[in-house]
Amino acid sequence: MADALIHVSGLNKTYKGSNVAAIDHLSLQIKKRCLYGLLGPNGAGKTTTLNILCGLLKPDSGDIEIAGYRFPEQLSDIKRIMGIVPQEIALYQELTALENLRFFGNMYQIPPKLLHQQIEMYLKKLGLFHRKNDRIKHYSGGMKRRVNLIAGLLHDPIVLFLDEPTVGVDVQSKKVIIDFLKELNESGTTIIYTSHLMEEAQELCSHITIMDRGRNIADGKPHELISKHKGCDNLEDVFIKLTGKALRDQ
């Protein structure tokens, strides 16, 4: 795929002390400007895949290339062009939103004036400007998620990794986040997003990969996946059909 931004082939990862592969010969091709959904039940390997792509975990084997940069040889270049919004609220609870964002922006060496503009713009866009001087620990869950999102965007990344960005937030916050992600994607940012929320993924994503037991078991546009599987009316039906009804985290 000539226009693919991310190439992953033959990726394998087994955690020390475990007999089960967390990632098993996984291959992915993610196009530029795509809003890519990585779905799967608990333990499917979504977060492990994201952690490897972000350089947090070392794979056992496999090839990765992001925007023409080879992994792990050019990891520092990869880190400059990617943003990450982890599932955890990766912020300092004792610092204010402004202090957190200034600090993380400085880690990307963004010029002070530009950083100030970026912070102000995103805080206003996500409805947090009036609370910028409050400490994160005093924020609601939805507000924390929004600051968490901004912290991954300050350096205008080409590719943004989002691990369950709407988990545990109210409907209003969720809507703000989803609308913002759509806008971001339309402006040219490639987004790779993991979620358990099928309805949200169906609405948001332009391409979806369903993972199970570390493997890529289905791949395509949401409507293609739905029409491909007889008797399925939505992505959730496809998901259940492919992954089964058995509990995965017993």
Place this chain on the structure above:
Amino acid sequence: MKTLWAIIKKEMLLLSRDMTGIALLFIMPVAMVFIMTMLQDSTLKALKSEKLDVIILDMDSSVVGKAILAALDSAPVFNIHNKYSHKDLNKKTVTDLVKKGDIKVGLVIPENTTLKIRRVITTEIKKQMPKNTLIPGISNKALMKPIEVEIYFDPVMKASLKQALSASIEAIIAKVQTQMVFKAYTGAIQRLNGRANDNDYPSGQLILKEKAVGHHAKSRLPNSTEHNVPAWTIFAIFFIVIPMSGQMIAERLEGPLLRLKTMPTPYGFHLLAKIIVYSFIAILQVVILLLIGHFILPLLKMPDLHINHIADTLLFTFFIGLAAASYAVAIGTIAKTQQQAAIFGSISVVILAAIGGIWVPTFMMSDIMIIISSLSPLNWSLQGYSVLFLQSGQLSDIIPEIIKLLVFSGISLTIAMIFEKKHSN
């Protein structure tokens, strides 16, 4: 450089909002310095200038009795009681006073001690001289029964003091005897030669000169301020392990570390910034506690702390801070939870402090404990401060201590790196 400054600023902000951490780093050592200095002041004073109360019943009232009285009176460790007149004293009153604990030692010099010693000596000399040599004032009847100078001790008295007193009295009697022997011999020889010179026993040929051995001539035992201010400062510096490792674990568990590791700034930069911040916190702790030792403790009638080389002291403190911060990095990397870090961190620092001579000075420890204490980085730090404060030493005098602290820092950081690598696999 801007990135490093941004991290330093963030660390300072985080620390400034950690009230428990600040209390632990600044209020706890100030309280410890005040409490421990006051507690140990009397003990250390006693150790340096303890005087033993002695009462003497001199029934001899001649050369030996007077010599013992004069010698003990001039010795710095004995305090001769004069409040009982000779008429009121007898063996019973002396033993009663010691029994009651009013006086630690009672000494009874029997009647005619001088006379009896003189008789023994002259009898012995007579045996050595030609027959019919006239030695005046001597009876032919030699006394075979030894003279008993009785010493009554309070049973709780330190064995070392008992020995010191017995040895002093024996030495005094020996000296008097020697003088008597000399006089008797010279008298007998002069009579044989037909000359009459009044020769005295030559004394002062052997003089004991006391000298403290240290890096400098000013070396001496610390007073309570000189021990406690540096000791509890070191303890406080090493207590940065608690807030620093706690923050590292919070950073890991709450998520910021995950974000930091996905950023272009190397993680080592973050650790370096933490170490720099906490090493400067150590310097701040020292400045505060030295000022207390120098200005405030004397106001409470505690001894003063003399600061000799302030720049060297602060530079040495930086090395101590570096060692403590590196140890905190190791604990923050190894421990899985804040509770683990807090428990292990505090207990390990308390143990290192106990064996390192922070609570009880090493000069009061047993030989085996002195060897064990030399393994503690808190002991190296205390040794360094001792040289700087008590011996007017300089940084060049404590190079071995600095090297030990640097090696300790290196080992701690290597352990942290190994565990950090393990986490990312």
